[in-house]
Amino acid sequence: MYIKKILLLIVAITLVAGSIFSYTVYNKIFDPNTSFTEETKEVLIPTGSSFYDVVAKVSPFIKDVESFSWLAKKKGYATRVKPGKYLLVKGSNNNELISNLRSRNIPIKISFNNQERLENLAGRIAQQIETDSISLLNVFKEEAFLTEAGFNLNTALSMYIPNSYQVFWNISAEGFRNKMLKEYKHFWNDKRVKKAQNIGLKPVEVITLASIVHKETVKASERPRVAGVYMNRLKKGMKLDADPTVIYAIKKSSNNWKRVIRRVLRKDLKLVHPYNTYKNKGLPPGPIAMPDISAIDAVLNYENHNYFYFVADVEKFGYHKFSKNLRQHNNYSSKYHKWVNSKGIKR
Structure with missing residues (x-):
């Protein structure tokens, strides 16, 4: 009888201990374990991070680091950390937190223009x-890639169409470059390629001309007309005589890219340089900047007209005066230079 009581007591103690243990384990897994009041918290896990690095990243946002670490080890996450951007959701339990960190790398939106x-x-x-800028630049300039993709160092910038894109934060330099090539090919669909063929230009040449058009005017509505001027000059075998190419040539020859040039002088037009379209016929070796899509489409859909010249309009700032002949252009140009001189703009 005495032994039976002892056995029953042992069973009872075991059941209670088991219940307590189960309750404790359940709480470690399913009790809310966040300590922030915002709806979400962003966590960036760099490539090569250890589990201890992850704990350091998330510890400011969770209440019980010990239970989080315990479950992470039980679920195998501690030895399989994945880099990326993750969101911790307010009120999440350890199981949800670890599931997010293990499998829900969130894409980010990146953007670039006019580089x-x-x-x-x-x-x-x-x-x-x-990824750091040096790694990116190295793959951007990788000769084997450029040759295979149909570019060179002068035209490589053409491959990057300014826009917003979704990528993973931890995308590699090569991964980003390769994605941009896919986006470039997607941008140059059959419709755009056919338009380029119809005007006698290759896609890279369209972008090169668009970069000049982009620099000449900030007004998207005016870009097809400016593009038409340059197309007229190309068809006639005239030099483009584009001031933005001279500015680019000055910067490139001096390797001073921070230099601000507000006025192109006569002596600048004499600069012997492949990008100086006052000295060389045809398009420059490559784009002088990254043109907006509106500038690219302006070239593809350039305005058919008889204008061969244009100069900044001193009465309607931001726009230009267009001329069909040199006499009319010189008249407009004289007014522009008088205005520039009156403002004291010497360089």
């Missing part, structure tokens, strides 16, 4: 994703 060089583009992208 002047690959170096500028690499810097802009590096501000938005994990």
Whole structure:
């Protein structure tokens, strides 16, 4: 009888202990374990992070680090950390937190526009994703890739169409570059390629001309007309005589890309340089900047007219005066230069 009581007591104690243990385990797994009041918290896990790095990242946002670590080890996450951007949701339990960190890498939206060089583009992208600018620039300039993709160092910037894109924060430099090539091919669909063929230009040449058009006017509505001027000059075998190419040539020859040039002088037009379209016929070797899509489409859909010249309009700022002949252009140009001189703009 005495032994039976002892056995019953042992069973009772075991059941209670088991219940307590089960309750404790249940709480470790399913009790809410966040400590922030916002709806979500963003966590960036760099490539190569250890589980201890993850704990350091999430510990400011959870109440019980010990239970989180315990379950992470039980579920095998501690040895299979994945880099990326993750969101911790308010009120999540450990099971939900670990599931998010293990399998819900969230894409981010990146954007870029009007970059002047690959170096500028690499810097802009590096501000938005994990990869550093040097790694990006190296793959942007990789000779084997450029040759296979149909570009060279002068035209490489053409591949990057300014827009917003979704990528993973931890995308590699090569992964980003390859995605941009896919986007480039997607942008140059059959319709755009056919338009380029109809005007006698290759896609890269369209972008090169569009970069000049983009620099000439900020007014999207005026870009097809400006593009028409340059197409008229190309058809006639005239030099483009585009001031933005001279500015680019000055910067490139001096390797001073921070230089601000508000006025092109006569002596500048004499600069012997492949990008100076006052000295060389045809298009420059590549784009002088990254043109907006509106500028690219302006070239593809350029305005048919008889204008060969244009100069800034001093009465309607931001726009230009267009001329069919040099006499009329010189008249408008004289007014523009008088205005520039009156403002004291010497360079």
